[in-house]
Amino acid sequence: MNGPVVYLNGEFLPLDQARVSVLxxxxxxxxxxxxxxxxxxxxxxxxxxxxxxxxxxxxxxxxTSPLMRSEWSxxxxxxxxxxxxxxxxxxxxxxxxxxxxxxxxxxxxxxxFAMASPITPVPVTGVRAITxxxxxxxxxxxxxxxxxxxxxxxQQAVDRGCAEAVLVREGHVTEGTASNVFAVVGGTIVTxxxxxxxxxxxxxxxxxxxxxxxGLPARERAISLEEFSGAxxxxxxxxxxxxxxxVELDGRPVGRGSPGPVWERVSAxxxxxxxxxxxxxxx
Numbered sequence: 609m610n611g612p613v614v615y616l617n618g619e620f621l622p623l624d625q626a627r628v629s630v631l632x633x634x635x636x637x638x639x640x641x642x643x644x645x646x647x648x649x650x651x652x653x654x655x656x657x658x659x660x661x662x663x664x665x666x667x668x669x670x671x672t673s674p675l676m677r678s679e680w681s682x683x684x685x686x687x688x689x690x691x692x693x694x695x696x697x698x699x700x701x702x703x704x705x706x707x708x709x710x711x712x713x714x715x716x717x718x719x720x721f722a723m724a725s726p727i728t729p730v731p732v733t734g735v736r737a738i739t740x741x742x743x744x745x746x747x748x749x750x751x752x753x754x755x756x757x758x759x760x761x762x763q764q765a766v767d768r769g770c771a772e773a774v775l776v777r778e779g780h781v782t783e784g785t786a787s788n789v790f791a792v793v794g795g796t797i798v799t800x801x802x803x804x805x806x807x808x809x810x811x812x813x814x815x816x817x818x819x820x821x822x823g824l825p826a827r828e829r830a831i832s833l834e835e836f837s838g839a840x841x842x843x844x845x846x847x848x849x850x851x852x853x854x855v856e857l858d859g860r861p862v863g864r865g866s867p868g869p870v871w872e873r874v875s876a877x878x879x880x881x882x883x884x885x886x887x888x889x890x891x
Contacts, residue, residue, distance in 0.1 A: 614723040615683050623723065632719055634701030636708055638754035640719070641665035642699040645684065646727065646811075646847045649886025650691045652684060653847075656891075657810050661751065664808075666700060668750035674700060674718040683722055691886075693727040695848050699753060727848050732875075734855030734867050735771035737844070739833060740764060742775035742782050742805075749804050758785040772844055774836070774857070777805060781831045787846040788812040789831075791839035792863075792870045797826040811845045818877040824870070841868035851878050 612623045633639035643662040646653045659680055663673050675683075684696050703716040744757040762785040765773040772784045781800060783789055788809040790799045797819055802808045819826045836842070840863045842854040851874055853867040862868075867875075884890045 612723065612725075613687070614721065615687060616721050617717075617719060620686060626721070628719055628721075629704045631704045631706075631708070632701055633703060633705055633716075634699070634719060634753060636705075637710070638752065638756075639669070640699060640701030640753045641669060641671075641751050642697065642753050643751060644847045645696045645698070647688050647694045647696060647724070648882045650688055651885050651888065651891070652688075652696070653882075653885060654810050654814065654891065655681065655684070657813070661808065661810065662698065662700070664749075665751045668747060669702075669752065670712065671700070671702060671718065674720055687722055687724040689724055693729075694724050695727050696722060696724050698722045701753070730849050730852050732853075732867065734853040735844075736769060736856040737772045737774050737784070737842070737854045738765050738768055738770050738858055739776050739781075739837070740773045742777040744775070747804050748782070748806050749802070749808060751807060761785045771852075772854070774842075774844075774854075776833050779833055781833060781836045782806045783809075784844050784846075787844035787849060787852075789836075790815065790843040790845065790851075791831060791836055792841035792868065793831070793835060793839050795825065795840075797824060797870065797874075798831055799826075799828055800831055801828040809845060809847075811847055811850065814881070815845055815851060815874060815878065818881060819874055822873075822877060824873070839863075841870055843871055843874075851875050 613620050614623050614626050616626045643658050645658045659677055666673055687696055699721045701719040703718045705713040740761050761773045774784050774789055775782045783806040842862045844852050853871045855862055855865055
């Protein structure tokens, strides 16, 4: 096959040949969920945790996984291209209904799609971010494909020359438009607790695991906007951005205006984890 190969409903085929019906509920209603799995050295990072989160998201929209874990693993393994850093995108929609109707149809076959893409290297010099009111729905723990609020919020950040918008609900930071957030406050690493207001990030959990194993002080707790704005360091984390330092927030420098010493230590821990993953020492 020429060009990228994707998986769609039981077939591996060139990307330019992949087609779905205009009656697919993902197209009509955004009725579906997705997952992004980073791959290093040909080895998926925390595959079991990503597939578990996919199952949780599916249950959240009253679906069950159309495939067994072993089938997902086989598909992802076939899509991985070489040993360069990449990510596998997985999407499951409710499928093609008999008509455009908001109610959930019975007996519809889900649409399953997956593809692999290169991961763009993250800027180690840090990025700029802004804070915006969190206008999204109340079930942000579901990794749904209905991302229009995230798109509009992210574009506000891009329009102001920033890489991310950090979202605020009722005076407290929740997460970014496509990332979890961390701050260093009084020497302690803090991140908002899991709940319906934010996505339970796999990278977020890995960072907490690494820093705690290293003996660094870390807490999961609510963070007020005032506290966040005055933090010594701010980071955003995601499957493709890894651990990215924010050096400017709302036009003001974060800390010394450059990646901080705690981030440097945590980033080194994360990169070491990746190296061990590539050697097959961890998963």
